[in-house]
Amino acid sequence: KFRESPLFAGGFIWAFLDEAVARTDKRDTLDSSGPDAPDGIVGPHREKEGSYYTIKDVWSPIQIKTMKITKSFMGDFFITNDYMFTRLGETKMTYRLLRIPSPPEEGEAITIGRGMVSLPDISPGETSKAHFDLPSGFFDADVLCIEAIDAHGDTINTWSWPIKSCREYTQSIIPKVGKGKV
Numbered sequence: 001k002f003r004e005s006p007l008f009a010g011g012f013i014w015a016f017l018d019e020a021v022a023r024t025d026k027r028d029t030l031d032s033s034g035p036d037a038p039d040g041i042v043g044p045h046r047e048k049e050g051s052y053y054t055i056k057d058v059w060s061p062i063q064i065k066t067m068k069i070t071k072s073f074m075g076d077f078f079i080t081n082d083y084m085f086t087r088l089g090e091t092k093m094t095y096r097l098l099r100i101p102s103p104p105e106e107g108e109a110i111t112i113g114r115g116m117v118s119l120p121d122i123s124p125g126e127t128s129k130a131h132f133d134l135p136s137g138f139f140d141a142d143v144l145c146i147e148a149i150d151a152h153g154d155t156i157n158t159w160s161w162p163i164k165s166c167r168e169y170t171q172s173i174i175p176k177v178g179k180g181k182v
Helices: 050-058 166-173
Strands: 021-023 030-032 062-064 075-081 092-099 110-116 127-131 143-149 155-162
Touching: 050 155, 062 155
Parallel strands: none
Antiparallel strands: 021 030, 062 075, 075 127, 092 110, 092 143, 143 155
């Protein structure tokens, strides 16, 4: 709503970190009293939590319009420049394709492809189409990650989308045994 109206104030953040009391009666553990204490953007040890990533996404100066990866995806998506003074051409964007090991396996996601996204050099407040050429094997990956990088080389935000549907992914990791019905 705050993006739709100049009169809408948006959200207010009252606490930077979860406020907790060091409990000497509990071996100096930090007690934030469950949901009763102020909940911040980061945890009591300043560790990044869900709130941190949500705020990073909501207030990102680059926004990607909601999309779903289907078999007809050709590498095009809509992007909005929410900077106040920076043209989108002053930033860059990359993509990575990930394969996610099946749950019984150990290990991290495996990068099976990467490349650059062609960004339109649009002014603040404008929306246009961005594009990257799909590499061979694109639809063999499980996840597409797109990372926006500012002029100083810092990550602005990272977005991710599943490439395979839940059904496709599940069928690829569950062995088929026998021919009868379950």
